[in-house]
Amino acid sequence: MAKSNKPILWLPFAGGGLVAALITPVLILITGILVPLGVIHLNYETIAAFAHHPIGKLILFGAVALPAWHAAHRLRMTAHDLGLGGGGVKAACYGTAWLVILVAAGALIAT
Amino acid sequence: MSRRPYVRKIERNWWLQHPRYVAYMIRELTSLFVGLYCALLAIGLVRLAQGHAAWDGFVAAFSSPPGVVFQWLCLVFAIYHSVTWFALTPKAMPLMVKGEPVPGKLIVGAHYVAWAAVSAVVLMAAGV
Amino acid sequence: MSETITLEVLRYRPETDSEPHFQRYTVPYRDDWVVLDALNHIKDNLDATLSYRWSCHMAVCGSCGMTINNEPKLSCHTFLRDYRGGVIRVEPLDHFPIERDLVIVMDSFMEKLSGVKPWLIPKQEKPLSDGEYLQSPAELNVFHQYTQCINCVLCYAACPQVGLNEDFVGPAALALAHRYNLDSRDGGKGARADVVASNEGIWECTFVGACSQVCPKQVDPAAAIQQTKISASVDWLKDLLTPGAHR
Numbered sequence: 288m289a290k291s292n293k294p295i296l297w298l299p300f301a302g303g304g305l306v307a308a309l310i311t312p313v314l315i316l317i318t319g320i321l322v323p324l325g326v327i328h329l330n331y332e333t334i335a336a337f338a339h340h341p342i343g344k345l346i347l348f349g350a351v352a353l354p355a356w357h358a359a360h361r362l363r364m365t366a367h368d369l370g371l372g373g374g375g376v377k378a379a380c381y382g383t384a385w386l387v388i389l390v391a392a393g394a395l396i397a398t
Numbered sequence: 399m400s401r402r403p404y405v406r407k408i409e410r411n412w413w414l415q416h417p418r419y420v421a422y423m424i425r426e427l428t429s430l431f432v433g434l435y436c437a438l439l440a441i442g443l444v445r446l447a448q449g450h451a452a453w454d455g456f457v458a459a460f461s462s463p464p465g466v467v468f469q470w471l472c473l474v475f476a477i478y479h480s481v482t483w484f485a486l487t488p489k490a491m492p493l494m495v496k497g498e499p500v501p502g503k504l505i506v507g508a509h510y511v512a513w514a515a516v517s518a519v520v521l522m523a524a525g526v
Numbered sequence: 527m528s529e530t531i532t533l534e535v536l537r538y539r540p541e542t543d544s545e546p547h548f549q550r551y552t553v554p555y556r557d558d559w560v561v562l563d564a565l566n567h568i569k570d571n572l573d574a575t576l577s578y579r580w581s582c583h584m585a586v587c588g589s590c591g592m593t594i595n596n597e598p599k600l601s602c603h604t605f606l607r608d609y610r611g612g613v614i615r616v617e618p619l620d621h622f623p624i625e626r627d628l629v630i631v632m633d634s635f636m637e638k639l640s641g642v643k644p645w646l647i648p649k650q651e652k653p654l655s656d657g658e659y660l661q662s663p664a665e666l667n668v669f670h671q672y673t674q675c676i677n678c679v680l681c682y683a684a685c686p687q688v689g690l691n692e693d694f695v696g697p698a699a700l701a702l703a704h705r706y707n708l709d710s711r712d713g714g715k716g717a718r719a720d721v722v723a724s725n726e727g728i729w730e731c732t733f734v735g736a737c738s739q740v741c742p743k744q745v746d747p748a749a750a751i752q753q754t755k756i757s758a759s760v761d762w763l764k765d766l767l768t769p770g771a772h773r
């Protein structure tokens with residue numbers, strides 16, 4: 288047996304789990320309930336200005352990328368629990384996460 | 399005497415055989431909804447980059463009845479994730495102060511305070 | 527007629543049985559009896575062929591673990607009164623081969639346990655004449671709970687990852703490794719990491735937490751494993767940033 292390189296998968300999983308726990312519910316509360324109910328209005332200019340600012344970009348990226356990685360890693364482990372192991376599942380989970388992360392990064396760079 | 403150990407194989411539906419495994423599976427399943435919502439957010443960022451009209455279309459899409467139903471589901475699972483995640487923090491990160499362990503409830507409580515604070519800041523930034 | 531209670535015991539006798547089957551026994555009900563007392567009653571009065579392990583009858587030796595109504599338990603620590611009016615189903619612990627009746631084969635566990643080097647590996651050996659390796663009560667407090675393990679393997683029976691991957695080092699052995707890693711007198715963390723921080727070690731764990739729920743000694747192996755994941759990740763980062771310097 289040898290020391291594993293799993294930390295490279297696990298550290299962003301754990302970080303993403305914490306970020307998802309802290310921020311994802313309130314984001315869904317806004318986009319899923321408050322905006323549809325008309326309680327708040329997500330004004331294009333305000334959001335775009337936030338996404339223009341480097342710190343705004345970083346926050347938005349963290350709020351998407353880290354929970355996405357968290358989800359991919361956990362789904363892969365759960366698939367294994369259900370008897371679905373193997374490279375296909377691994378590629379599907381992490382591949383989807385990378386797609387989400389790269390799309391988010393590309394969009395933020397373009398904004 | 400002959401030794402002939404009998405090996406029992408774990409069944410595929412092992413997680414249905416005890417309530418605590420079912421609870422574990424639900425906890426793990428939260429990640430599916432967290433992941434799907436992240437994908438929604440990523441699409442939102444693309445629409446934002448595409449300009450005013452695209453953004454308004456995105457807002458209309460996620461405010462539509464199917465969008466809202468989907469997000470309600472996501473919210474339930476996301477909150478379940480938060481609650482289960484915070485509940486396990488004292489195990490992963492126990493604190494010792496002056497040679498005595500800090501009570502787990504305090505560590506969990508601190509996470510709830512942080513959760514409330516982050517939520518309040520985000521809500522204010524969003525214009526509540 | 528005095529009250530009785532029925533036990534449904536999984537039997538497996540390798541000479542005659544091709545696979546295990548349940549056998550029912552009716553024993554006297556007594557408020558102060560544990561399941562082990564009922565098994566002893568069966569062995570002494572009803573069926574001398576029944577095999578099971580026990581020794582201390584006081585939750586210390588760790589040898590009487592069984593699955594009692596779908597829950598890994600010490601049979602000397604599980605009272606009949608908690609099952610009054612029902613049938614008690616007694617099976618050997620999950621995730622281990624059955625040697626005979628309620629007796630499991632524990633060889634794999636023994637290997638895993640010794641594999642994590644569960645002994646003090648001093649940072650620097652010193653001659654006997656230099657005296658003891660001293661430790662303050664506060665330093666002992668850091669790991670004391672992890673010294674309480676009685677190797678009953680209830681945690682292995684409860685852990686689905688043990689069932690899914692027979693090579694998983696498992697809760698008790700990883701908790702014991704953590705106990706020595708936390709010891710102020712110990713310097714063996716690097717030597718243990720080859721097993722502890724391998725794919726078959728802590729990284730096989732998905733924090734189901736069942737081990738800690740069934741542990742009769744409040745060892746909390748799940749906590750030990752999560753803490754080891756964090757410290758192994760920190761070590762991994764250190765290795766990455768300063769290759770070779772850290773061990």
Ligand code: SF4
Binds near residue numbers: 678737
């Ligand atoms: S950690 Fe607890 S359940 Fe596991 S072997 Fe030790 S005493 Fe038994």
Ligand code: FES
Binds near residue numbers: 581587
């Ligand atoms: S007989 Fe010793 S622990 Fe039960």
